[in-house]
Amino acid sequence: MNIDEISLSSLQESAHKYRKELVRLPVIALESSTKFMTVRPGIQGKETFYDPEFEAEFAPYATAERTKTEGSFNPRTIETFFGACFFDFDPNAIISSILGHKASQAGNGAANTVAGREVCASVVKNLGRKLNRHLFNAKRNDAGKTTAELFDGFDTITEAEIAAGNISVEKGNLIVLDEKITAQNAADVIKKAVFAANDELREEDCFVYTSRSIVDLYNESYLMSHSGLVYNEEYKQTTIEGSDGRMTFAPMVGKKGSKYIHICPKGNMIVGVDQMSDKERFEVNRYEPKLRTGELYMYLGTQFESLDPRRMLVIQLPD
Numbered sequence: 001m002n003i004d005e006i007s008l009s010s011l012q013e014s015a016h017k018y019r020k021e022l023v024r025l026p027v028i029a030l031e032s033s034t035k036f037m038t039v040r041p042g043i044q045g046k047e048t049f050y051d052p053e054f055e056a057e058f059a060p061y062a063t064a065e066r067t068k069t070e071g072s073f074n075p076r077t078i079e080t081f082f083g084a085c086f087f088d089f090d091p092n093a094i095i096s097s098i099l100g101h102k103a104s105q106a107g108n109g110a111a112n113t114v115a116g117r118e119v120c121a122s123v124v125k126n127l128g129r130k131l132n133r134h135l136f137n138a139k140r141n142d143a144g145k146t147t148a149e150l151f152d153g154f155d156t157i158t159e160a161e162i163a164a165g166n167i168s169v170e171k172g173n174l175i176v177l178d179e180k181i182t183a184q185n186a187a188d189v190i191k192k193a194v195f196a197a198n199d200e201l202r203e204e205d206c207f208v209y210t211s212r213s214i215v216d217l218y219n220e221s222y223l224m225s226h227s228g229l230v231y232n233e234e235y236k237q238t239t240i241e242g243s244d245g246r247m248t249f250a251p252m253v254g255k256k257g258s259k260y261i262h263i264c265p266k267g268n269m270i271v272g273v274d275q276m277s278d279k280e281r282f283e284v285n286r287y288e289p290k291l292r293t294g295e296l297y298m299y300l301g302t303q304f305e306s307l308d309p310r311r312m313l314v315i316q317l318p319d
Contacts, residue, residue, distance in 0.1 A: 036207045049076055081301055094123065198313070205266075
């Protein structure tokens with residue numbers, strides 16, 4: 001196969017034939033974060049889900065009476081936003097680095113299509129890295145031009161819900177720290193916050209969504225305060241001490257610099273995508289003689305399934 005045979009038509013055929021595979025690559029790149037979350041496919045625009053809460057009581061059979069049930073469906077709405085990315089690339093330069101000496105071997109149309117897929121995949125797969133980086137701090141801006149302006153991330157949603165009073169100390173789903181977390185106090189401060197969490201949340205298997213630096217500080221603090229104990233044979237602590245192994249650290253690249261720590265079950269952190277319709281696609285076109293332009297279109301958004309203190313606790317760090 002000659003390098004020059006990686007033509008526009010080969011790339012376009014590959015983009016069409018392997019559309020679902022290529023569009024999935026940015027979502028796969030998110031898996032370093034979403035392995036601790038729940039990805040919901042098939043969402044275009046807004047979708048509402050419910051967390052019903054109704055009060056009713058069992059009573060002894062002989063005295064049981066009809067009572068009027070009161071409660072709420074507690075609707076939560078996730079919104080995925082349609083995004084696009086346009087980027088120029090030189091397919092011949094890419095195929096040379098991917099296939100090396102094999103690029104000069106004879107081939108056929110099918111081989112060209114497969115090679116075209118490799119080229120397309122090489123330029124698409126890294127696009128998810130910025131999605132991963134901004135999964136928490138992204139803030140929607142209709143006139144924006146960056147990944148960080150495509151959708152509302154978890155921290156952005158948290159900030160809005162605190163402002164609206166839906167996440168608060170009074171409701172029991174917020175703890176505001178009055179001291180900075182350091183290597184000296186991290187273990188004690190984090191444990192104290194966790195011990196103040198709702199009892200039902202503490203019975204759930206939860207992840208602690210925070211920055212890697214906070215986890216490092218916890219490990220440093222734990223090491224200093226437990227250095228004399230025989231069982232302290234491992235420097236890395238994966239769970240919060242005193243949580244019965246139910247609260248596992250989930251260090252996130254997107255949490256770097258965040259002022260929030262989220263503690264909740266995996267099912268409460270929702271990442272919405274489409275991945276099912278023809279609206280999400282990858283195309284290759286030519287607008288300049290020596291370059292090809294990749295065009296990727298996809299949906300993405302985030303939301304909490306519930307703000308109930310039995311389902312989530314937010315720890316706000318001091319400025």
